[in-house]
Amino acid sequence: MQGSTLVITLLALATLAYYAGRSRAFAVAQGKLRNLHSLPIYYGLYTAIWCAAPGLLIAAVWLMLEPTLITKMVLGGLPDNIRQLDKSRLTLVLNDIRNLVHGHAPSADADPALLKAAEHYKSLTATSHAILTIVVLSIAAALGWLALTRIKPHQRARNTVETLLVAFLKICSSIAIVTTIGIVLSVLFESIRFFEAVPVTDFLFGLKWSPQTAIRADQVGSSGAFGMVPVMAGTLLITFIAMLVAVPVGLLSAIYLSEYASPKFRAAAKPLLEILAGVPTVVYGFFAALTVAPFIRDAGQALGLDVASESALAAGLVMGIMIIPFVSSLSDDVINAVPQAMRDGAYALGATQSETIRKVIFPSALPGIIAGVLLAVSRAIGETMIVVMAAGLAANLTANPLEAVTTVTVQIVTLLTGDQEFDSPKTLAAFALGLVLFIITLILNVIALHVVRKYREQYE
Amino acid sequence: MNETKEAVGQADQFEQAEVIQVVATPQSTARVHREHRTTIGECRVDNPRMRCTDVNVFYDDKQAINNVSLDIGENEIIAMIGPSGCGKSTFLRCLNRMNDTIDGCRVIGEILMGEENINDPRIDVVPLRASVGMVFQKPNPFPKSIWENVAFGPKIHGLYDHKSELEEIIVTSLQRAGLWDEVKDRLDQPGTGLSGGQQQRLCIARTIAVEPEVILMDEPCSALDPISTAKVEELMMELEEQFSICIVTHSMQQAARVSRRTAYFHLGDLIEVGETEQIFRNPQHQLTEDYITGRFG
Numbered sequence: 001m002q003g004s005t006l007v008i009t010l011l012a013l014a015t016l017a018y019y020a021g022r023s024r025a026f027a028v029a030q031g032k033l034r035n036l037h038s039l040p041i042y043y044g045l046y047t048a049i050w051c052a053a054p055g056l057l058i059a060a061v062w063l064m065l066e067p068t069l070i071t072k073m074v075l076g077g078l079p080d081n082i083r084q085l086d087k088s089r090l091t092l093v094l095n096d097i098r099n100l101v102h103g104h105a106p107s108a109d110a111d112p113a114l115l116k117a118a119e120h121y122k123s124l125t126a127t128s129h130a131i132l133t134i135v136v137l138s139i140a141a142a143l144g145w146l147a148l149t150r151i152k153p154h155q156r157a158r159n160t161v162e163t164l165l166v167a168f169l170k171i172c173s174s175i176a177i178v179t180t181i182g183i184v185l186s187v188l189f190e191s192i193r194f195f196e197a198v199p200v201t202d203f204l205f206g207l208k209w210s211p212q213t214a215i216r217a218d219q220v221g222s223s224g225a226f227g228m229v230p231v232m233a234g235t236l237l238i239t240f241i242a243m244l245v246a247v248p249v250g251l252l253s254a255i256y257l258s259e260y261a262s263p264k265f266r267a268a269a270k271p272l273l274e275i276l277a278g279v280p281t282v283v284y285g286f287f288a289a290l291t292v293a294p295f296i297r298d299a300g301q302a303l304g305l306d307v308a309s310e311s312a313l314a315a316g317l318v319m320g321i322m323i324i325p326f327v328s329s330l331s332d333d334v335i336n337a338v339p340q341a342m343r344d345g346a347y348a349l350g351a352t353q354s355e356t357i358r359k360v361i362f363p364s365a366l367p368g369i370i371a372g373v374l375l376a377v378s379r380a381i382g383e384t385m386i387v388v389m390a391a392g393l394a395a396n397l398t399a400n401p402l403e404a405v406t407t408v409t410v411q412i413v414t415l416l417t418g419d420q421e422f423d424s425p426k427t428l429a430a431f432a433l434g435l436v437l438f439i440i441t442l443i444l445n446v447i448a449l450h451v452v453r454k455y456r457e458q459y460e
Numbered sequence: 461m462n463e464t465k466e467a468v469g470q471a472d473q474f475e476q477a478e479v480i481q482v483v484a485t486p487q488s489t490a491r492v493h494r495e496h497r498t499t500i501g502e503c504r505v506d507n508p509r510m511r512c513t514d515v516n517v518f519y520d521d522k523q524a525i526n527n528v529s530l531d532i533g534e535n536e537i538i539a540m541i542g543p544s545g546c547g548k549s550t551f552l553r554c555l556n557r558m559n560d561t562i563d564g565c566r567v568i569g570e571i572l573m574g575e576e577n578i579n580d581p582r583i584d585v586v587p588l589r590a591s592v593g594m595v596f597q598k599p600n601p602f603p604k605s606i607w608e609n610v611a612f613g614p615k616i617h618g619l620y621d622h623k624s625e626l627e628e629i630i631v632t633s634l635q636r637a638g639l640w641d642e643v644k645d646r647l648d649q650p651g652t653g654l655s656g657g658q659q660q661r662l663c664i665a666r667t668i669a670v671e672p673e674v675i676l677m678d679e680p681c682s683a684l685d686p687i688s689t690a691k692v693e694e695l696m697m698e699l700e701e702q703f704s705i706c707i708v709t710h711s712m713q714q715a716a717r718v719s720r721r722t723a724y725f726h727l728g729d730l731i732e733v734g735e736t737e738q739i740f741r742n743p744q745h746q747l748t749e750d751y752i753t754g755r756f757g
Contacts, residue, residue: 263563339600341596341598341600342600342602342603343561344558344561344594344596344600345596345600345601345602345663345666346602346612347558347561347589348556348558348589348593348594348596348667349589349590349593349612349613349616349666349667349670350585350586350587350588350589350590350613350616350617350670351586351612351616352586352616355616359612359616360602360612363602363603363604364602364603
């Protein structure tokens with residue numbers, strides 16, 4: 001039986017077990033619900049879980065181990081001359097066998113030994129699946145039956161089901177955590193490989209970024225310098241420009257919307273801001289590259305300034321616009337979280353609305369606003385699409401917003417797109433950059449969340 | 461014209477008589493509520509600080525207060541009592557225009573302070589609120605230092621020229637609020653770190669720092685423990701020498717302890733007003749008596 005059919009059969013069995021358990025509960029209660037410890041539905045669930053869960057677990061483990069075991073057995077049946085090949089050749093042979101099994105390779109011109117092995121492989125798989133089906137279904141039936149017969153009026157089915165549900169929820173939540181840890185570890189290990197080729201200090205403090213490495217010995221001009229300072233400086237410059245736009249505009253609009261605007265205006269303006277947040281970043285990207293950047297260059301020329309066509313200013317401005325709704329809605333939340341009692345207190349002392357906002361509401365909301373800005377900064381640092389399209393590739397170490405700079409994210413994209421060999425420092429550098437980026441945003445987020453939590457406690 | 465007025469007046473008196481009889485059974489109060497009830501007792505005093513005449517308050521279409529007339533006398537504590545939802549807090553908030561901050565709230569009527577009708581929409585609420593301060597049910601110190609909390613009012617109203625004057629204002633306010641000895645060594649600590657009773661006295665200090673004429677207190681002790689309550693009550697009786705205090709309270713014992721006059725509100729009407737002792741010893745209106753003796757409310 002196929003894996004999916006098996007699962008469907010198992011679930012059908014579990015459904016059956018559910019109804020059986022429920023009616024059994026009614027039966028043992030002698031028609032009076034009051035006699036039961038839990039509602040009948042819990043007895044049904046109890047039976048169904050006993051029926052399906054162990055079987056599913058066994059099937060999962062079985063299917064995970066099956067390929068390794070079968071491969072070993074097939075390998076054992078191969079002629080000696082093939083078995084004594086070295087490891088990498090052996091892998092190729094195994095690959096051929098698998099291709100034959102799945103029909104990806106023509107069987108006519110294949111080595112008869114391999115064909116025989118493929119047949120062996122096929123029959124082993126079939127046997128394994130048959131055994132699995134029998135084992136799983138019989139276990140399901142047996143355990144389901146056992147659970148069914150054990151249903152008694154005083155059995156605490158509800159407590160068992162609740163415990164199992166909690167366990168299931170725990171598994172779900174740990175998936176997110178485990179995935180995060182996995183990603184971090186993979187980035188970390190690749191970075192360690194990179195740091196074997198390039199010293200950490202050179203990477204962190206080097207002033208020159210030129211990741212093209214020589215493929216052949218006689219190649220010129222591809223020196224391979226991996227100093228991340230210019231790249232980081234570019235990121236920070238663009239982030240700084242973005243914040244110069246986003247923080248004042250976002251904050252002031254939040255103040256207007258939460259304190260001054262009439263409910264009608266607020267109802268209209270908030271969705272509009274959210275639309276701004278919903279614009280895909282790639283759209284912002286070409287808006288920056290095709291509209292804002294040429295405009296800034298022309299404006300600069302009119303003033304007699306020399307502006308690069310991929311200036312940091314253009315990318316930063318557009319990124320700032322992108323982040324406005326983010327800052328605005330976070331600030332709006334914290335401003336609204338300031339208790340009405342604070343406003344009343346200030347008004348009752350004769351403060352005007354702007355005095356109330358400046359002297360009471362804003363200071364009260366400040367920690368939350370700072371946290372929001374930090375979150376916005378970490379978003380700006382990690383933002384990719386706008387800078388890929390609007391910022392340059394040249395790693396200039398400059399503070400002049402009119403020049404072209406590059407960012408960490410842009411470099412990662414350039415290093416990893418296209419055909420790349422994954423063992424050269426050039427591609428591995430991308431992981432090191434990613435690691436640095438991750439650490440910076442992590443620190444910012446931790447600080448921000450800490451500040452937010454502290455602020456929340458203040459009014460509880 | 462005159463005839464109709466007279467007729468209405470007679471009708472009023474007639475209903476008044478009827479109300480007293482009808483209201484004895486609680487079920488009938490709802491029906492009686494629709495009619496306007498004339499206030500029993502003397503709502504006027506000589507030399508009032510504030511004089512309210514025919515004040516009506518609406519929340520959207522719902523009328524919360526019907527034709528209330530009441531004087532706030534000089535240097536007196538006047539208590540407003542009544543069951544929940546009777547409009548006593550709403551009436552209190554009319555006196556410094558705090559109802560302005562509530563959407564859909566309309567206040568109609570005349571509230572004179574001196575010669576000025578403070579319910580006039582053209583009036584500037586900033587000086588009004590400086591002369592009619594307010595203390596709320598839940599202590600609401602600003603999340604600033606104790607010093608800054610008290611300095612807030614003097615700063616926004618420009619009540620001092622030198623820093624030394626500000627210091628004097630702060631010290632005297634805290635002293636008069638009976639808080640000075642407890643906080644003098646930690647004026648730079650946040651006001652939110654004080655205990656509930658201390659916070660409420662800080663709010664009172666903050667209010668008297670702008671030297672108001674009237675202080676409104678909206679159930680100032682309902683969030684406090686008995687010891688803090690006693691301290692605040694003691695404080696109120698000291699402050700009576702200089703300020704007029706209007707206090708809304710759910711505790712009849714508190715009203716009886718601190719106030720000179722008491723006003724009883726019921727479903728938006730001012731039912732009875734008079735000397736506190738007379739209200740509690742010898743209430744004239746059946747509703748007042750029922751409330752005071754704990755038959756409802």
